[in-house]
Amino acid sequence: MHARRNLRAAAPRARVRARPGDRVSVDRLALARTLSRIERGDAVAFDTQSLGRAHVVGITGAPGAGKSTLVNLLLGEWLSRGRKTGVLAVDPSSPITGGAVLGDRVRMGEHGAHGDVFIRSVASRGHLGGLAQGTRTMVDALDAAGFDVVLVETVGAGQSEVEIVEVADTRIVACPPGLGDDVQSIKAGILEIADILVVTKSDLPSADRTMRDLRDMLHLRAAAPEGAWKVPVLGTSTQDKLGVPELADRIAAHAQAAGRGRRLTAVDPVAGHVHALWARDPFAQSLGVRLRGAGSGTATVALTLQPSHINFNGTCHGGVTFSLADTAFGLASNSHGVIAAGIDAHITYQNPATTGDTLVARAVEVSRSKKLAVYRVDVTRESDGAALCSFTGTVYRTERPN
Incomplete structure (x- = not known):
């Protein structure tokens, strides 16, 4: 299926079944230690036959776009649907310790203690592209542990920080209201990698105009082949969890259309x-x-x-x-x-x-x-x-x- 990664020994101890939706018992301490080893740069690898089960969802966007809040809303929705979710939140590095600032964990605290959720903050440590150096291997670890969804939140990304495209099966770009003419300046970057565009804080007055601007931008793209995925523009808000069920439905639809395991088969x-x-x-x-x-x-x-x-x-x-x-x-x-x-x-x-x-x-x-x-x-x-x-x-x- 794809090149083996010399993988055997370091998979977290977990009872992994092959079918999405099955309940999987994960040794959370062993998983946390494995992720720590990866973050330290140790050689950690997995048998590729245990990979490809999880749907990897990437959320990126500019700083302050509301990515962590969007992750928290999706966690609540997936929990209500019985989905077991692992989260890798890439944080800016602390100038004092070099570790993650942990701002993402604060916004996701509502679901962090749930047995079907595992959240790990990862320090970017100067790595460009919006991710951390070991993100791909960490995704492998959560995949091998049996999570239905692995959600990767990038550090605040700019126009060219699009490394998430190589890791995620479904790429979501979060856009705050009030982009205005900024849509033109960033459309050649992260907006063009999106499988789904989400306008956060859509209860604000300027959200409707931002959604129109994004739809207009999509119309300027080359026509997609017949039957190809058409990028939707959705609005979400913490107010009554507006738009979140529809977003979860669109993510599932994209998984059905495009499949899983992008990072494993790119070679x-x-x-x-x-x-x-x-x-x-x-x-x-x-x-x-x-x-x-x-x-x-x-x-x-x-x-x-x-x-x-x-x-x-x-x-x-x-x-x-x-x-x-x-x-x-x-x-x-x-x-x-x-x-x-x-x-x-x-x-x-x-x-x-x-x-x-x-x-x-x-x-x-x-x-x-x-x-x-x-x-x-x-x-x-x-x-x-x-x-x-x-x-x-x-x-x-x-x-x-x-």
Whole structure:
């Protein structure tokens, strides 16, 4: 799926399940110590197979834009929806101690003690780009610990401080009311990285004009391809939590459209594309199917069998094995960037599997013409390599991008 990071040993001790929304028990002390090691510059790494579950949301904007208050509002909304959230708040460095000023923690104190929230302030220590040096690895730590959402708040960012684009799956730019002509001066910077634009303090009289200015700015952009994400301009306020549920809905919609794991797949465009397809497959997500690797015409997925996958004979349900193989088939055949529609499939079963077994399905391209392509998928048991089933599928290749 993407380059391994030499990762093994330093993941926080946590019971991590593959499906978003599952309750995860995190050793908070171990996690805090791991984040401290990362901040010190120690070499801390994680098995990439434990990453890519969390939706990483970045919030950036100018100093005083209300980013921390917006984070606090989102935490309350996500808690009401049962979402487990980790927060990395990048603070300016103290000129005396070199540590974080901790201003963000003050504004988020309302939810900081909740069991489903973990907040960590991180000192920027002079690092440019709006983040701290170890932010990406800290995001990995929270992802591996099983959080549904990892929210990264940048230090007050200016026109060119856009490092968050490389880390977050969904980028939110917070804009205070009264920007006026300033929209023109900063539109070439952080405004253009936004997936969602939010006008904070929208109960103020000047907020409506700021929202109009931002929408006008968006109209000046090159037309987006058909079906591409259209950046919304929303207003939020602490007064009655105005606009916060709609913002949470738009964040979820963007995750569905763009997928998760941007930071993990940037090194390989094909792998990144396949990862985005996998992240947009709610059926595979509900089964617990994990993407392990992908390339041009190939895909490898895995599934650890749970009691819900077992049939009345105590072995893996045939439909589950078929779904695993079919997921690998679908991802491999759609890796070329055009919609590949399955038109034929054959499967043979050789050996049973049961609860606790990890099944691995590897799909490879056998042949491909302009209109048709054939793929073979082998499903094995990871513990002993036993062959469980073989799957062969044919697709019709359209000319429509996926």
